[in-house]
Amino acid sequence: MNKINNNSSYILLFINICVIILVSSNLRSPLTAVGPVLHQLEAALNLTHFQSSLLISIPLFMFATCSVLVSTFSNKLSINNLLLYALIFLNIGLFLRVLGPRWSLFIGSIFIGLGICIGNVIVPGYIKNNFSSQIGIMTGVFAISMNIIAALASGYSVKIGEWTGLNWQGSLGIWLVFSLLALIFVCIDLFFNKINIKEKPIIEKDDFNIFKSAQAWYISIFMGLQSLVYYCMISWLPIILVDYGMMVKDTGWVLFVIQMAMLPVTFISPIIANRMSNQKSIITFVCVLLLISISLLTWTKLSYIFFAAILLGLSNGMSFSLSILFFSLKTKKSINAIKISGMAQSIGYLIAAIGPPLFGVLHFEGDSWNTSFYFIFIVILLMFYFGRKAAANSYIDSKNVI
Numbered sequence: 504m505n506k507i508n509n510n511s512s513y514i515l516l517f518i519n520i521c522v523i524i525l526v527s528s529n530l531r532s533p534l535t536a537v538g539p540v541l542h543q544l545e546a547a548l549n550l551t552h553f554q555s556s557l558l559i560s561i562p563l564f565m566f567a568t569c570s571v572l573v574s575t576f577s578n579k580l581s582i583n584n585l586l587l588y589a590l591i592f593l594n595i596g597l598f599l600r601v602l603g604p605r606w607s608l609f610i611g612s613i614f615i616g617l618g619i620c621i622g623n624v625i626v627p628g629y630i631k632n633n634f635s636s637q638i639g640i641m642t643g644v645f646a647i648s649m650n651i652i653a654a655l656a657s658g659y660s661v662k663i664g665e666w667t668g669l670n671w672q673g674s675l676g677i678w679l680v681f682s683l684l685a686l687i688f689v690c691i692d693l694f695f696n697k698i699n700i701k702e703k704p705i706i707e708k709d710d711f712n713i714f715k716s717a718q719a720w721y722i723s724i725f726m727g728l729q730s731l732v733y734y735c736m737i738s739w740l741p742i743i744l745v746d747y748g749m750m751v752k753d754t755g756w757v758l759f760v761i762q763m764a765m766l767p768v769t770f771i772s773p774i775i776a777n778r779m780s781n782q783k784s785i786i787t788f789v790c791v792l793l794l795i796s797i798s799l800l801t802w803t804k805l806s807y808i809f810f811a812a813i814l815l816g817l818s819n820g821m822s823f824s825l826s827i828l829f830f831s832l833k834t835k836k837s838i839n840a841i842k843i844s845g846m847a848q849s850i851g852y853l854i855a856a857i858g859p860p861l862f863g864v865l866h867f868e869g870d871s872w873n874t875s876f877y878f879i880f881i882v883i884l885l886m887f888y889f890g891r892k893a894a895a896n897s898y899i900d901s902k903n904v905i
Contacts, residue, residue, distance in 0.1 A: 518692050519633045523626065523641060524648040525685035526586060529593060530622050531653035533615050533678050534559055534734075535762065538741045539660040539755035543671040548605055552742070552867075556859045558612055559738045563730075563859075565616025566623060566852030573624040574845025582629045583693045585621055590686040593618025594679060601676040623848050627830040628841040638831045639777030646769035646824040650762055652681065657737070658759025661752055713842040716899045721892035722829045723847040727854030728886040729822035732793065732879060736761070736815060738859040743872050747804045757812050764816025769824040776828055785821060786890035792818035793883050801876040822886070825894075826851075833899050843899055858882075 537544075541555045576585065596614025599607045626645055634641040660674045667673030713719050741754035749757075776782045792814050799811035830847065834840045865875045 515695060518688065518695055519629075520644070521688045522586070522685075522692050523630065523645050525681070525688050526590070526622050526626060527645045527649040528652040529590070529678070529682050529685050530619050530626075531649050532656035532681065533593070533597060533619065533675075534562060535653040535737050535758065536656035536660045536675055536678060538737050538739075538758060539657060540664060540671040540674045541741060542745070542751055543664070543674075544608075547671060548608065550605075552863055553860065556738055556863055557609065559734055559859050560856050561609065561612040562616030562619060563734060563852045563856035565613060566620045566848055567856055568849070568853075569617060569620045570624050570845045570847075570849035570852065572845075573621050574841050582625055582632060583689060583696065585625045586629070586689045587686070587693065589618045589621035589625065590682060590689055591618070592621070594682045594686060597676070597679045597682055601672040603672070620848070620852075624841070624844045627827060627844045631831045631840045639774040639828070642773040642824065642828050642831065643770035646773065646820070646827060647766050650765045650769050650820065650823075654759050654762025654766070657762050658755050661755050713839065713846050713899065716843075718833060718893070718895070718897055718899045719843050719846055720850075721889050721895075722826070722833065722843060722899075723850040724854070725822075725829075725886060725889045725893045726826040726847040726851030728882050728889065729819070729826060730851055730855035731858035731882055732886075733819050733823070734855050735858045735862045735875075735879065736819075739862055739866075739875070743800075744805070744808070746872065749805060749808075757808060760809055760812040761816040761819070764813045765820030765823070768817050768820040772821045773824045773828045776825060777832060781896040782825060782894035783891045785825060786887065786894050789818045789821045789825075790883055790887040790890070793822075793886070794880070797876055797879050797883065801873055822890070825890075829893055833893075833897070835898055839899055 537558050541558075544550060544558070545552070545555050573585070592614050596611045596616075596618055598611070599614060600611030602608075602611070627642075630638060630641045630645060656678065663677050664670045664672070664674035667677070669676065737758060740757065741751075744754045744757060745751055772785065776785055779785075796811045796814035796818060799807050799814070803811075826847070830844045831840050834843060862875045862878065865878055866872055868874070
């Protein structure tokens with residue numbers, strides 16, 4: 504009997520890990536695949552730069568408007584059911600986005616945003632619920648899985664379109680395969696839990712209003728500012744590089760380098776940060792790297808482009824994984840991890856969604872990319888301030904309220 508129970512535990516552990524890896528693999532790649540084929544999309548569908556930037560901003564607005572609602576629904580539905588709905592919405596969105604007409608492109612982006620939004624909010628709670636003693640390691644697994652597939656989506660986006668002979672539709676449609684695979688494993692997880700009648704309650708009951716916590720606000724704003732920098736870069740960097748003189752086919756590889764540079768730090772930094780009393784020194788290091796990277800992009804253009812890409816990837820990888828880690832590290836209960844995840848991603852992505860359109864508008868108003876990069880410099884300074892506040896050695900609870 505013990506052997507059977509042990510086997511069941513190992514199977515469940517394997518399924519849980521697969522769910523984290525596969526779901527997280529779908530939380531960035533549908534967006535990072537867009538940048539390298541924006542020129543194709545604009546030409547094929549006669550889109551303006553502003554309209555094409557909405558393909559990134561629409562999902563971000565969905566994150567902003569729906570994340571708090573997702574955390575509310577987590578009181579009524581299990582994590583697995585919420586992940587199931589997330590992947591259903593994501594598959595619908597990925598399918599609609601490549602149908603061809605403009606209307607399906609933008610409606611598909613709405614569904615993609617909704618699906619990713621649910622996954623973004625719920626996975627940290629899934630980790631805390633299933634891996635309470637391995638939060639740092641599993642947050643690293645979550646982040647590295649997300650970023651390695653995002654890197655492949657960036658680097659191979661144009662090539663996939665060529666290999667399939669479907670151009671941008673092939674580049675964006677291929678990610679349906681990953682989304683369907685994740686859906687299968689979430690269904691297996693649901694089935695396994697039902698037959699064993701062992702599904703864990705997702706959270707404890709807690710009426711604490713997360714919006715009254717100063718610490719929660721610091722984490723949320725830091726999350727938004729670091730996301731704003733990331734999404735401005737993946738949205739506009741390919742076009743910037745073409746303006747600087749790079750071949751269109753090579754721009755995806757710069758994004759690939761950024762994503763690959765993110766991989767080791769997204770895994771290692773949560774483990775290191777989890778062992779520190781506070782993470783202020785890491786925040787400082789992140790902001791210094793980011794300032795150097797943006798300075799190189801602003802004033803040396805293509806001369807040190809891959810060095811700048813590596814620094815950008817390292818800083819973005821650390822800042823993102825820290826944001827996610829804060830959800831679990833700065834809370835004592837699963838319910839509050841879900842709440843801060845919803846709050847931070849709602850407020851954070853509302854901030855981030857403003858970034859790509861504003862970055863583009865500043866370029867066209869100033870007739871130079873430098874104006875847009877000066878905006879990023881200001882954002883980095885704000886990151887430094889709010890990041891160090893978020894990293895303080897305190898918890899989000901009723902004792903620390905505004």
